[in-house]
Amino acid sequence: MDAARREKREHGTLGFPFQIYPALDGSEAQDSDFIPYHWHPELEIITVDAGQVSVTIADHVYEGARGDVFFCAGEQLHEIRAAGRANQFHSFVFAADFLEFARGDQVQSELLAPLAEGRLQFATCLRRGEAGQDEVRALLAQIMRACLNRSPGYQLAVKAALLGVVAVCAEHGLLRELDRPASDYKARQLKEIVGYLSEHFAEPLPLPEVAARFGLSPQYFCTFFKDNFGKTLTQHINSLRIEQAARLLRETDLPVMEVGFNVGFDNFSYFIKRFRAVYGASPSAYRKGSGAV
Template identity: 35%
Template sequence: MDPQLKSTLKESRIHSGHLQPFGAYHMEYGPGEHVLDCHWHEESEIFLVLEGEVLFQLDEEHFPVRAGEAVFIDGGDIHAGHALGGAGCKFFALVFGAGLLTSAQYDIIQDQVILPFQERRVTFPRLIQPSGSAGQELLKHIQAMMTACTVKPPGYEAAVKGRLLLMLQELAVSGMACDRSLNRSGSAVKLERLKKVILHIQQHYDRPIRLQELADLIPMSEGQFCRFFKSMTGQTPVDYINSYRIRQAAEMLRVEDKKISDIALEVGFDNISYFIRVFRKIMKCPPSAFRKGISP
């Protein structure tokens, strides 16, 4: 995979560091909202739906995830999702690097458990459901990690690491392990086309972007391109561009003192009223309230 293209969807958020080797997040979204725009990160992720239902995308695969079910995302996988139904959704996400699990020295655990996981030769099912005893055990570990990350008792980081190791042990005894070490060449062309378009959007979001301009990158007709993009991301190209621009604006509102009108122009909106309307739709509050920290 072209390193430049692969970087296009890479999430910029730092989930872990030297002393904090994982990130834990509780999120809530309204009906039909995009839970995740298309992106990827080096770390693996466990996504547990607490309420509602989410239509999840992993590469080209789409499937619903209901309350009480979890998704496992291997490091490097493109993923996205949006809330289904009329009630919105709540979820917990744990994002961790494989380095969290490595041994201090190369031992049998590193050789037979951690290395196969790092190489994706032994990894979790995409969808983890409570329909069997093994799935129930995996979900119990995930729920225990969520509780630990919420309450944060002394040493909770060790509990998270221990639970992840126990989950890998459950794979070994249950026969649920999946081998995703082989490239799926059938979807590679579509994914590379998508990354090329996203790269262009991320490099030029601060100026007007025409649909035909994006379609010419593949190349496709404008109609074909819109259908392709929607099938790959679950969003129209305009919705994706607006969402990307608004998230850039939100970050600027957090850290900069510029006028809201200036920020709107810098992220590609030439109509301030339209910017405020789109911002409110995506962020559930106007830019002024977001800057003040007043949000739902």
């Protein structure tokens, strides 16, 4: 996925605005087990399929286990971490208005239109064993089978199952009205901060300069950042740098030291230390184990 900012990629097509990541047919390998903060106008359902997956939505970190389901609203900042091959997840991304009816019936006015307009949201987290979880997982499994088989009419099967998810969530009280618009000032400011960092993480980013860019004092910026992202500015920048370093190690033959410098580390030993802390291996061992060039 694109780095921590609004995604520019199309999810599905204009006629069928739905996509599963990573792709089920293996044509699109999951290129990272760390998806940095990003957002998009589509809704997203994230399932934990194996192991442990950390999902951050807005300002809350959820530790997900196999069977858990997470719902991310349109335009909502989120991040996914699934370190190692034993930890697996899938994301179902779709436009909310994909589910709407042309005829203005009761379901359209009470559920689908409010969902598409952001006035209604799914509950963020649905744990294994909670009411509705088995039904939602079964419907998502139907979607995966339909997308794998691609039989005539499979798009309708996908749409019907997504409507089924809405119905199950409504039945079990897993839809809630928003107290305030998702696009409030704080949300916009957070998106601006993440977008800026995603574009400049390979550059020197001293705290006073970053804070001043957003009209905040360094002390307030530190508190604001930690309260909303659950990590320090340095930790977030290092995560972006390590994720990009892993990509370069997989996709290029740049020397390891050059990779570290290219992503913004000016101390090679520190780069090795931070990389090992995330991936459990040195950059050289990671490159060898990934079958990179």
